[in-house]
Amino acid sequence: MKNDPVLEVDQLQTYFYLRDNKVAKAVDGISFSILPGETVAIVGESGSGKSITALSIMKLINKPGRIVEGKILLDGEEIHRLSPKQMTKIRGNDIAMIFQEPMTSLNPVYTIGNQIVEIIRKHQNKSKNEAMERAIQLLKTVGIPRAEEIMKEYPHQLSGGMRQRVMIAMAISCDPKLLIADEPTTALDVTIQAQILDLMVEMKERFQMAVLLITHDIGIVSEYADHVLVMYGGQIVEQASAQVLLKDTKHPYTTGLLESLPNIDEDVDRLGTIKGTVPPAYDFPTGCRFSSRCPHVMEKCKLSNPELIEVDKDHFVRCYLYERKEGQ
């Protein structure tokens, strides 16, 4: 049990069928797994497919989008085969998700208490009073002072940090196996961000959850993730442990991302840049999807897309600059 992954994603492809026969390959062949108590981060710029990956795991893809291929296994169960009705039992129960902007995920016309109690009663067989008690206990767990009073308040009466704590309380209310956090702190100030991320780590350890953390902030990845997937154009371009990825960066895109960040500990006169912008998902260049922006582009990059290969133990790169590790 211990080393069985909570989540396994195998060759996931989510396409969006647009007008004029355009197909946006938002997620195109992603595979990864998360162990209990492990945090896997997906980093990438907007349009890289990181949020669509999360929504695909939750099976929240609507038309014109569709999961075309791939397996999603939660604790060994093939959830990609479940009907929408069966899936509603999984969501909120086994998989919970928190989003970037807590104000849009909380209902403004119901009290905080009302919303947490609703979730608890929907998924667990509890009386109203039991659910109320559980809700107060959850709010205390996530460090909300005056929990009894907050139960009676409305979302607009709380600050952004408090609202995100409420979201986390709701997410852990049913002891999920997997927590998906999509840019959970992007809308928050740095001092509050640190509080929320620490809270997530605490909850993860306490409940042995697997966490899928989606972020664009490489600083957060460095401090909070065990494993990292760098996404570009709907595909993983580099995959390694957080430590290895930052120390021994291989893919030119990852290097570009790191160099374009202003560093608080060092002074540089000019920041490194990646030329151009992310191409739209229906119009990737042929060959390597990063070839239109890559500083090391070669002739063969424009012809075919490299495979994701293992260049070191557990370090995968999708780039022609690197060769497969010896003996493979």
Add this chain to the structure above:
Amino acid sequence: MDAANDALVKVKNVKKYFPIKGGILKRTIGHLKAVDDVSFSIMKGETLGIVGESGSGKSTLGRVMLRLLDPTEGSIYFNGTDISHLNRRKIRPHRRDMQIVFQDPFASLNSKMSVAELIEEPLIVQSSLTKAERKEQAIEIIEKVGLRAEDRLKYPHEFSGGQRQRISIARALVTRPKFVICDEPVSALDVSIQAQVLNLMKDLQDELGLTYLFIAHDLSVVKHISNRVAVMYLGRIVEIATKKSLYNNAYHPYTQALLTSIPVIDHGQNDIPRKTKIKLTGDLPSPSDPPSGCTFRTRCPMAHERCSLERPELIEKDAGHFVACHLYTE
């Protein structure tokens, strides 16, 4: 800090209070002190960064400095002239020298206007150039910000976020201002695009001799672009110093907490000891009902009795390094 005479902008004891109305008669029942007694100056060609969390008053300060909002008290000197009480007509000639770039390039550009119309609009309002001259000046600035002259016939939706921010910058710079306020100009952009825009802003500053007030919440971005940095908390400046002094030797507990809260990338190569994190508990108090004495005391790990009684003044701790904290007043 205000010793030199060649300060382009000087802010003196500026306050901006917004009335809070309540009751059936909508009488003023209190004030929200968005900016509360702030003074500093910015030298010619310098970039002053302002950091602070949301609600700290940094954007309000920027708007007051441009007289987009009227100050409740205090004076703003621009190029030696007190502009804080000029009426609409008298301030107009100064407006072309002071411009602003906003955060969200999707919201700040009118989607029904072409790039040419957007960029030439400030010239129509603020100069007496002919149509041909306006076109020429617009093309010049379009090329300077890294767009092509042909782009002037396109509309904002045809551009990506980074390119739109270039249009916003061109629009601000077309009147050839001396002073530009940049209010979170890169926080809506992806990191690789953010770097392009930051580099562009630095290049333009060198080329055109601009003076910037750079407002942001991201401390590493502010550090990259600024010469001096001011830290705001609940409408007041709690620390102001040169970039080097502030980032290497922060005195105020709030600045220290801000600096250690940023997640940093551990490249694993250097042996720089990890800074011990100073964790703040709680949220920013409401600016309509700030704590007595030092407004930071409710979250400060070092707070003592005096902090609730007396408000600390900005004192010069090191040369050019000012801090408002009772820890340093004895």
